[in-house]
Amino acid sequence: MTDIIKVEQLCKKFKIKKDSSGLKSFFKPEYKTVNAVDKISFSIKKGERVAFIGPNGAGKSTTIKMLSSILYPTSGHAEVFGLIPWENRRTLSKHIGTVFGQRSQLWYNLPVQDSFNLLGKIYDLDEIKFKRRLSKLVKLFEIRDLLSHPTCSLSLGQRMRCEIVASLIHNPEILFLDEPTIGLDVTAKEIIRTLIKKQALEEETTLLLTSHDTDDMEKVCDRVIIINKGKLIFNDSIQALKDSYLSKKYIEVTTEDGEKIRQEINTHQIPIKKAIDDLVKRYHVSDITVENPPMEEIIKEIYKRD
Amino acid sequence: MVADFVKICKLFFYIQKSNVKTAFFNTGDAVVNILMMTINNLSFVFMWWVIFHNKGSINGWTFSEMALLFAVSNNAFATYALFARGIQNIPEYIANGSLDNYLVTPRSSLFMISVSESTFANWGDYLTGFIMFFLSGYVSWSCFFLMLFVSFMGFILLYALRLIVSCFAFFASDTQRLGDNMFMAFLTFGMQPASIFTGWYKILFLTIIPAGFLSLIPVRILTDFHLSDLGLMMGYCFLLLFIAIRFFYFGLKRYTSGNRFGVR
Structure with a gap:
C-alpha cells in the first residue's frame, strides 16, 4: 500500500519572549527559541489509524497543524496526498478533514443542519451527493435529533459528534483529529471512539489522532507514534508497544x-x-x-x- | 474564471443569508437595532446641521458637502460592517487559534475570514447614507450612481486599512485594542469637514492618515467632477488593498496557532 503521508526531518521552532513585563522588555525584548518539533520522520499508509501520543507541549498538535496546512514548518519536508501542505492549502483541504477538540467549526448560533449546508456550499458539493452523504453520516453518528438544534445548545459530547460529521461531509481520505475526546465524560468518550473507528473502517479513512488519553489510542488506532520534547521516540504497532515495554x-x-x-x-x-x-x-x-x-x-x- | 466568480458570489450570498439568520437568533429585534443605529447617526448629523445653520460655511463647505460626506462614509462603513467585518477579529482569531478553521477550507482564507462576521444593525448606516444623499441637494441619477461608486471605493479603503492594522497581530501579541483605536481614529478624521485641513495637514490627510480619501476626494468627485480625482481615489484604494492583502499573507507565515478554548 502506498504512503499517504510522508514526513522527513520536519522541524518547527517558536520564538518566545522571555519576560514580557517591565519597561526593559518593551524596549529590548529578549527571546528564546523552542524546538516544538525536532526533526521527526515517519510515514502513514492509506487506511491506517495512527495515534499521536505525547505529554503537553510534546509537539503533537504542531505536527498535525503542519500536516493539515495550518502552520509553516521551520525546515524539513512533508507530503500529504502527494502535496506539500503549506504550499497547497486549498487543494489539500478537499482531501482532508480536521477536528480540533478545543474549538468548533460549526456556527455557534445556527442550527446544526444550517452549518452542514453552509459547509456543503464552502466545499462546493453537488446538491444530491451532499444530501446522500449527510444522510449517511447522520445515521452513522446518530445525530438526526440534533439537526434542528443550534450549536450553542448542544452538550459537549453531542457537539463533538456533529463536529466529526462536519469534518467528514466532503468525504475526505484523511481525517486529522486533535484531542477529539478532550473534556468529555467516560460515556461520551466511549461513543466518540466507537463512532470514529466504525466510520474509518467502513470508509477506509486514514486517521491521525492526537490525544492525552491512551484509551483513545487503544480503542481506535492500530499504530502509535510517541513524541516527547519534539522528538519521535516510538513508532510501531500498539501490540509492539506492549511487547517492548x-x-x-x-x-x-x-x-x-x-x-x-x-x-x-x-x-x-x-x-x-x-x-x-x-x-x-x-x-x-x-x-x-x-x-x-x-x-x-x-x-x-x-x-x-x- | 467566470464559473469560479459565480460560485464565490453564490457562497457569499449564502453566508450573508446565514448571517441574517444569526442576527435574528441573537436579538430577535434586529429591525429595532437598525432604526436605533439610524437615529444614532442622524443625531450626529443634527449636531453638524446646527453648526452649519449658525456659521453658514466652514472654509467653503456647507451642509450640502457635509451631507455628501455622511452619505459616502455611512455607505462605505455599512458595506464593510455588513459584508467584511470579520477581518477586525483577526487578532482574536490569532490569539485563540480559531484562525485554523479558515485555513483548512478550499476557499480563500481571507474571503472566509472577511465574511465570518456581520453586524446586522449596520443596515441603519445604509439608511442614513441614502437619507443624507437626498438631503444634500445633489440629487440626480448620475450623482447617485457616482455616490455608490465612490462609497464602494471608500469601502475598499476602510477594508484595506482595517486589514493592515489587524495583521499587526501576527507580529505582536494583543493588538486588538490598538487596531480598534487606530481604526476609530481614522474614522473620526474622515467624518470632519475636509475643508478644515489645509497646508501640511492636508498632505498628512491624504497620505499617512488617508482620511481625505473618505471625505475630501469623494465629495470633490460628487460636487466638481474631475476624472483625475476619480483616478487618484481608485489608484490609492487599490494600491492600499494590494499592500494589505500581501501583508496578510506575509503575516500568515508567522502564524503560530494558539490553543485557547472557544467557539467560532
Missing part, C-alpha cells in the same frame, strides 16, 4: 478469608509462573488474576526513559 505485571490474589493482596512483578527478574507459585504457597488462595499495567503507565515509563 511490558516487563511489569500485577497479580491480585483473593484469600479464602476475603482478603485481597496485590503484587507487582518484574517479569525480567521473576518468571510469572514462579511468582504465582510463591503466592499460592503462602496464602489460601480462592481466586487469582494477572493483569498488564494500564497503557497510561507504559507511556509514563517511556517518557521517563526518554
